[in-house]
Amino acid sequence: MSLTILDNETLGYGRTAVLSEVSFALAEGERVVLLGRSGAGKSTLLNAVHDRLAPAHRVALVPQDHALVPQLSVLRNVLMGRLDDHGALYNLTNLLRVRAGDRAGVAKVLEAVGLGPEIDRPVHALSGGQRQRVALARAWWRGGPVLIGDEPVSAVDETQAGVLLEQARSRFPTAMLALHDVGLARRFATRLVGIRRGAILFDAAPEDLSDAEIAALYAG
Numbered sequence: 001m002s003l004t005i006l007d008n009e010t011l012g013y014g015r016t017a018v019l020s021e022v023s024f025a026l027a028e029g030e031r032v033v034l035l036g037r038s039g040a041g042k043s044t045l046l047n048a049v050h051d052r053l054a055p056a057h058r059v060a061l062v063p064q065d066h067a068l069v070p071q072l073s074v075l076r077n078v079l080m081g082r083l084d085d086h087g088a089l090y091n092l093t094n095l096l097r098v099r100a101g102d103r104a105g106v107a108k109v110l111e112a113v114g115l116g117p118e119i120d121r122p123v124h125a126l127s128g129g130q131r132q133r134v135a136l137a138r139a140w141w142r143g144g145p146v147l148i149g150d151e152p153v154s155a156v157d158e159t160q161a162g163v164l165l166e167q168a169r170s171r172f173p174t175a176m177l178a179l180h181d182v183g184l185a186r187r188f189a190t191r192l193v194g195i196r197r198g199a200i201l202f203d204a205a206p207e208d209l210s211d212a213e214i215a216a217l218y219a220g
């Protein structure tokens with residue numbers, strides 16, 4: 001079953017088109033990775049897919065800028081992954097004094113991403129890679145059928161990135177990510193989508209794409 005479809009749509013900002021006449025569908029169970037040079041339009045496509053999915057499906061999102069609140073603790077940032085599960089009163093009282101069950105649940109996802117000891121630190125005091133893992137922990141805490149992530153492991157080392165992508169794979173049946181590491185992308189994806197000069201250049205299973213075809217995305 002197809003989760004979302006862009007049917008011959010042009011995506012862009014104001015009058016400027018970034019991707020022209022794109023058609024795109026995401027099926028349940030797929031792990032799609034977008035590849036392409038900086039500025040190719042990966043975020044534009046991810047955001048369009050997110051906007052179409054979000055009204056009808058629970059989507060966990062890891063935005064490129066992480067969208068964290070720096071003054072708040074790691075714990076409170078992660079809790080925000082489930083804000084829309086509760087009413088305003090629950091959220092407000094939980095923000096003031098976090099319920100023990102929520103704290104225990106968040107502690108578990110923080111352990112998974114290697115941030116157990118940082119639970120009470122303010123996000124502004126963390127390194128870039130730690131902040132990125134807070135954004136991942138918030139998505140893990142949210143859960144749901146679909147993960148959308150824009151360069152979600154760009155700030156951690158390759159070993160850690162592999163571990164985190166493995167967690168993404170086991171936690172979310174369907175995922176769509178932008179990644180710049182082709183090796184990681186090949187290992188994670190069931191479908192690789194290459195974007196170049198405002199168009200989808202390829203959309204195929206990793207085993208059906210040669211390294212040369214992928215390298216062509218990044219060539220001058």
Ligand SMILES: Nc1ncnc2c1ncn2[C@@H]1O[C@H](COP(=O)(O)OP(=O)(O)OP(=O)(O)O)[C@@H](O)[C@H]1O
Pocket residue numbers: 013018036037038039040041042043044045064
């Ligand atoms: N909010 C915006 N307003 C106007 N133009 C934008 C906006 N966001 C992105 N663009 C432009 O759209 C094009 C595609 O950007 P996009 O962020 O989708 O690329 P990307 O492939 O995700 O790049 P990167 O790998 O650097 O994140 C770029 O030319 C960019 O300048």
